[in-house]
Amino acid sequence: MRLSDLPRGTDAVIDAVDDPGNADPVAQRLRELGFVPGEAVRVVATAPMGGDPIAVRIGFTRFALRRTEAERVSVHTVKEQE
Amino acid sequence: MTTLNIALVGNPNCGKTALFNLLTGSRQKVANYAGATVERKEGWFTTAGGRRVRLLDLPGAYSLNATSPDEAVTRDVCAGTYRGETAPDLLVCVADATNLRLHLRFVLEMRAIGRPVLLALNMIDAARRNGMEIDLPRLQAELGMPVVATVGVRRNGACDLLAELDGPLPPVPAPLPPGTDLHAMVRGILADCVTHASPLSDRIEERLDRWVLHPVWGPLLLVVLLFFMFQAVFAWAQPLMDGIDAGMGMLGQAVGQMLPPGVIRSLIVDGIIAGAGSVVTFLPQILILFLWILVLEESGYLPRAAFLLDRFMSVAGLSGRSFIPLLSSFACAVPGIMATRTIQNPRDRLITILIAPLMTCSARLPVYTLLIGAFIPHRSIAGFLNLQGLVLFVLYAIGIGSALLVARVLRWRDTDRQEATLLMELPAYRLPNPRDLALGLWERARIFLVRVGTTIVSLTVLLWGLSSFPPPPAGAPGPAIDWSLAGRIGHLMLPVFAPLGFNWQICVALIPGLAAREVAVGALATVYSLGSGTDTDQAASQLGQMLPTHWSLATALSLLAWYVYAPQCVATLAVIRRETLSWSVVGLAAGYLFALAYAAAFLTYHIALMF
Numbered sequence: 001m002r003l004s005d006l007p008r009g010t011d012a013v014i015d016a017v018d019d020p021g022n023a024d025p026v027a028q029r030l031r032e033l034g035f036v037p038g039e040a041v042r043v044v045a046t047a048p049m050g051g052d053p054i055a056v057r058i059g060f061t062r063f064a065l066r067r068t069e070a071e072r073v074s075v076h077t078v079k080e081q082e
Numbered sequence: 083m084t085t086l087n088i089a090l091v092g093n094p095n096c097g098k099t100a101l102f103n104l105l106t107g108s109r110q111k112v113a114n115y116a117g118a119t120v121e122r123k124e125g126w127f128t129t130a131g132g133r134r135v136r137l138l139d140l141p142g143a144y145s146l147n148a149t150s151p152d153e154a155v156t157r158d159v160c161a162g163t164y165r166g167e168t169a170p171d172l173l174v175c176v177a178d179a180t181n182l183r184l185h186l187r188f189v190l191e192m193r194a195i196g197r198p199v200l201l202a203l204n205m206i207d208a209a210r211r212n213g214m215e216i217d218l219p220r221l222q223a224e225l226g227m228p229v230v231a232t233v234g235v236r237r238n239g240a241c242d243l244l245a246e247l248d249g250p251l252p253p254v255p256a257p258l259p260p261g262t263d264l265h266a267m268v269r270g271i272l273a274d275c276v277t278h279a280s281p282l283s284d285r286i287e288e289r290l291d292r293w294v295l296h297p298v299w300g301p302l303l304l305v306v307l308l309f310f311m312f313q314a315v316f317a318w319a320q321p322l323m324d325g326i327d328a329g330m331g332m333l334g335q336a337v338g339q340m341l342p343p344g345v346i347r348s349l350i351v352d353g354i355i356a357g358a359g360s361v362v363t364f365l366p367q368i369l370i371l372f373l374w375i376l377v378l379e380e381s382g383y384l385p386r387a388a389f390l391l392d393r394f395m396s397v398a399g400l401s402g403r404s405f406i407p408l409l410s411s412f413a414c415a416v417p418g419i420m421a422t423r424t425i426q427n428p429r430d431r432l433i434t435i436l437i438a439p440l441m442t443c444s445a446r447l448p449v450y451t452l453l454i455g456a457f458i459p460h461r462s463i464a465g466f467l468n469l470q471g472l473v474l475f476v477l478y479a480i481g482i483g484s485a486l487l488v489a490r491v492l493r494w495r496d497t498d499r500q501e502a503t504l505l506m507e508l509p510a511y512r513l514p515n516p517r518d519l520a521l522g523l524w525e526r527a528r529i530f531l532v533r534v535g536t537t538i539v540s541l542t543v544l545l546w547g548l549s550s551f552p553p554p555p556a557g558a559p560g561p562a563i564d565w566s567l568a569g570r571i572g573h574l575m576l577p578v579f580a581p582l583g584f585n586w587q588i589c590v591a592l593i594p595g596l597a598a599r600e601v602a603v604g605a606l607a608t609v610y611s612l613g614s615g616t617d618t619d620q621a622a623s624q625l626g627q628m629l630p631t632h633w634s635l636a637t638a639l640s641l642l643a644w645y646v647y648a649p650q651c652v653a654t655l656a657v658i659r660r661e662t663l664s665w666s667v668v669g670l671a672a673g674y675l676f677a678l679a680y681a682a683a684f685l686t687y688h689i690a691l692m693f
Contacts, residue, residue, distance in 0.1 A: 025149060026503055026505065028147065029144070029145075029149060029505060030505070031265075032144055032145045032147065032187070033144060033184065033505075033507070034183060034184050034187070034265065036265045044288070044291055044295070045291060045292075045295035045296070045300075045389075046297065047295075047297065047389060047390060047392060047393050048297040048298070048300065048301050048390060048393065049297075049393040049394065050393055051297075052392075052393060053389060053392045053393070053402070053504050055291070055295055055389060055508060057288075059181075059183040059184065060180060060181050060183065060184075060510075061181055061183070061184050061507060062287070062291070062507070062508035062509075063505065063506065063507055063508060064385065064386075064388070064389040064392070064402070064504055064505070064506055064507075064508055065504055065505045065506075066392070066401075066503070066504045066505075069503060069504065069505050
């Protein structure tokens with residue numbers, strides 16, 4: 001499942017960050033900001049007027065990103081794993 | 083001993099600037115990097131051991147793999163390859179102790195540079211309060227560099243760092259083998275050196291964000307904050323402004339009595355005191371506006387506002403990132419346009435630059451204040467709203483609405499739709515530190531007063547000269563200014579501006595307003611004070627009471643509409659040229675703003691005449 005599809009308040013773990021093209025700068029920056037496999041992530045807020053962008057918490061840091069950006073991150077929910 | 087060159091590096095929001103302010107106090111200089119428009123902050127201090135240190139506060143960066151001009155400057159200065167910059171002797175890397183998972187990655191990247199590196203573990207007090215325990219000796223060993231704990235917001239918060247600087251430089255850390263997974267390494271280091279208790283501040287953040295980022299309460303809070311910001315600018319500043327105004331009036335009178343009547347007295351009283359004085363009066367308003375923006379910025383609220391407004395901005399084809407430069411433009415379009423550097427997408431950046439002048443800058447405030455004070459009755463609506471404040475709010479709203487429309491129109495012609503990116507950190511909430519606020523405000527006040535002292539005084543003196551010479555022939559009827567050069571220029575411009583309801587005095591005031599918008603107020607004061615004959619001091623200090631007898635309400639509203647759009651600011655046009663390196667963008671900006679200003683003033687005047 002994609003981070004962009006993760007419901008608010010659900011705990012998930014990152015599986016991968018995919019580059020839609022070659023050497024995608026957004027994917028690269030996401031990885032530098034700590035979106036790496038194994039990190040716990042959670043959607044903490046969705047914006048007014050349509051729920052885009054979203055705010056996610058990863059570690060102790062919060063980031064705002066648009067759903068198109070979040071689509072690059074694949075995650076699985078913690079429940080899914082059990 | 084030679085001066086030690088230190089560069090302060092770190093992630094955005096690591097408290098680097100607070101540490102910089104703590105170390106250097108007011109001994110700092112803000113300028114630009116040669117050949118770039120990235121802000122360059124430099125400061126000086128001396129350690130207890132007598133070592134002179136030159137400290138450079140580099141722009142915050144997440145990675146040496148730069149994605150913005152800011153990050154490129156940081157990368158190049160660290161590497162010592164930036165032209166015109168001395169290569170630093172020591173890199174002091176600042177990391178927020180409460181956010182090591184993110185910040186340590188960049189610290190590890192610094193090992194590749196090949197310069198001595200020292201880690202300042204900042205906000206260590208907050209980390210300890212949260213029940214975090216950090217094993218400093220072990221962290222030092224695993225990172226391969228000296229580590230000191232600092233608290234940027236406490237008076238003695240940098241004593242360990244200062245003590246370290248008195249010693250010999252740390253050795254250059256060994257570079258990591260290529261292809262090292264920095265995240266995995268950070269995770270390993272954290273597991274070894276840090277014991278977490280429950281992160282208290284994280285829970286506070288969570289609770290605050292639940293309200294601040296809420297789909298309904300969040301935007302409501304934002305509107306309330308912005309609304310009070312403008313009410314405060316109008317209401318709270320008034321007593322201070324009245325005080326300065328009265329002081330200037332008294333000064334003019336005192337000087338007027340000391341000097342014999344003649345050219346010199348007219349120059350000093352009508353030219354300098356009346357002109358510059360009426361501009362200085364607006365210092366309290368400008369400072370209150372900057373204080374609000376600084377507080378919103380320091381507290382960590384601004385990026386959250388950008389989050390809330392992203393969808394709204396995307397209607398105009400922009401991202402929430404454009405919000406911060408646009409909000410700064412309410413203070414002044416120059417720093418606002420410079421702040422667009424943080425927008426990675428070039429097209430987004432260009433559009434943000436083009437619409438930034440539509441945000442009502444503080445230099446327009448003196449004109450608005452004067453006209454609103456003179457023509458809009460001081461009345462309260464629904465018990466708590468002030469009609470004057472409401473009109474001011476509407477003027478700001480018109481500027482914002484027009485900006486969105488213009489952005490939308492500019493987007494229309496775009497064929498290749500590049501993906502707009504938002505991706506930004508929402509930093510931890512912080513109580514703004516009084517010292518950082520004071521230094522930030524002092525910087526603004528200084529810039530404003532220097533402008534008054536140089537540009538504005540010379541322009542008002544020039545205008546005084548134009549309006550005083552040549553003197554009318556003996557026994558000529560009418561006020562003296564009618565015969566002067568300024569009077570003639572004003573009359574020449576009149577055919578163009580008469581359809582807007584402007585009289586020739588307004589036309590005269592528009593000319594120096596080109597160099598700095600707020601001069602228009604001083605210019606009107608000068609023109610009317612010279613035109614009114616003997617009663618000079620009073621005319622300057624009572625411009626507001628005098629205007630309604632000279633202008634109709636339609637003229638005043640038309641001038642207000644003109645000022646919402648008018649591209650009358652050479653500094654803004656110059657910074658657009660510098661940021662885009664293109665004269666055609668400057669031409670486009672000036673052209674469309676002039677056309678909008680003319681159209682808006684024309685419509686306003688003729689609609690107002692119908693009532």
